[in-house]
Ligand SMILES: *[C@@H]1O[C@H](CO)[C@@H](O)[C@H](O)[C@H]1NC(C)=O
């Protein structure tokens with residue numbers, strides 16, 4: 396706990412130092428040619444979980460400094476799929492950063508995670524919970540049926556999710572009737588490449 400608060404303080408100082416220069420560059424950032432990418436040093440502007448998902452904790456994490464963090468996430472949207480469904484509930488996970496970390500700890504069977512209310516009070520105690528998957532949400536016109544006999548390494552797969560039917564990615568919600576969007580729900584995507592580098 397002490398380590399985390401110290402790391403957060405250092406990260407906050409770095410963010411404050413870059414804020415001024417960003418303000419003065421407040422115009423459309425036109426990039427032509429093949430290098431369309433933002434500067435790596437600006438990673439921190441969008442990163443969540445800085446000081447928690449650090450390069451110290453995940454040495455292969457591709458972030459510009461030890462503050463780390465994840466930039467590949469969807470606030471208020473659940474972009475996860477259905478395959479390799481693994482649940483974590485409070486107190487094993489207490490927040491979205493714990494959830495992202497669970498996925499980073501399982502690079503061989505997790506590529507995406509969601510932190511949201513699942514409305515199962517018996518198990519989630521009324522709190523948001525964490526689910527990990529190896530497949531993302533499919534787009535509306537795509538339905539996939541998984542051949543269980545020819546597949547491996549993906550259990551469990553809930554029978555009602557086979558076929559996996561595509562849809563617009565659902566929002567995260569505060570109520571079981573799915574009428575009140577939850578702006579603190581979040582999902583994220585991550586990958587480990589062939590050189591063992593991790594991206595989130
Ligand atoms: C995913 O990988 C982790 C870490 O290697 C392992 O402990 C876990 O059993 C795996 N889960 C599944 C569903 O394969």
Ligand SMILES: *[C@@H]1O[C@H](CO)[C@@H](O)[C@H](O)[C@H]1NC(C)=O
Nearest residue numbers: 538539555557558559560561
């Ligand atoms: C999913 O898609 C399949 C194949 O198109 C269809 O038969 C089935 O009714 C769909 N299920 C749901 C729950 O929409």
